[in-house]
Amino acid sequence: MHRAADAPARLLLLAARRGADRRPGGRGEARGRGQPCHGKPGAADRARRKRGPCAVQRGEAGRPRAAALREPHRRAGAHLVISWVVFDVGGVLVDEARLIRGWADVLELTEEAFTQKLREGIAAEKGIGGTIRELAPHVDIKAHRARLNGLEIPAEADLYPDVRAGIASLRQAGFRVGIAGNQPPGVAEALEALSLGADFVATSAQWGVSKPEPGFFAEVLKATGAAPAEIAYVGDRLDNDVEPARAAGLHPVFIARGLWGEVHDPRVQGCTRVGALTEIGLRLRG
Incomplete structure (x- = not known):
């Protein structure tokens, strides 16, 4: 007699438990990606922990956010970049015009004439010294170079x-x-x-x-x-x-x-x- 009377109460209790399972967060709800399962970390949680706190933040489509790109001269795919x-x-x-004028004066040539001779000497791979020696074999290049060194000290002009x-x-x-x-x-x-x-x-x-x-x-x-x-x-x-x-x-x-x-x-x-x-x-x- 008591068991028959208790049956409806047990049915109501069972229905209440099933309803609780279907509420958000209950056991019957489908889990989303990365949502904890019985207290264990999901895939997203594990990936986040693996990246660590210094991982580059990314925006849509996995692209690095603009804040992470600090150097505009870096080229995509390059291992080393010019810094x-x-x-x-x-x-x-x-501009070495002052020095050229100084040597033209030493050689008693006009600036234009000496500049042209220098062009020819450079093209022939004689350099400045070789060109001067060819133009004036008697000139002590070392002595004049010491005197003209001041012309190589640059000023704003x-x-x-x-x-x-x-x-x-x-x-x-x-x-x-x-x-x-x-x-x-x-x-x-x-x-x-x-x-x-x-x-x-x-x-x-x-x-x-x-x-x-x-x-x-x-x-x-x-x-x-x-x-x-x-x-x-x-x-x-x-x-x-x-x-x-x-x-x-x-x-x-x-x-x-x-x-x-x-x-x-x-x-x-x-x-x-x-x-x-x-x-x-x-x-x-x-």
């Missing part, structure tokens, strides 16, 4: 017009900037005093080694602390800049200006070429 741009000095940052804007644009684009060239004592200090915005300034006189020697570019690597493929070296000469920089593993950039740039321009192949320093950032990013 440094290092400049030569003469013919790149500094000796800078090419695009120098400050070119360096500023590179820094704004995220590149670091260096200056390193074959120069006599005093040039590095003069360039530092001009406050061009470079991270370092160095010369062959300070390093004790000159281009095109491999040791010069080894010093460039030390000064930047970067791998060769991360450095672009900007120069106006094929023999002193483009070829030895490439041999050292750097990315050569040729600028066609000054006497050397003018003569070597038709022979330069297989490297980035620019007509102005303000073009470099765009060319390296492309």
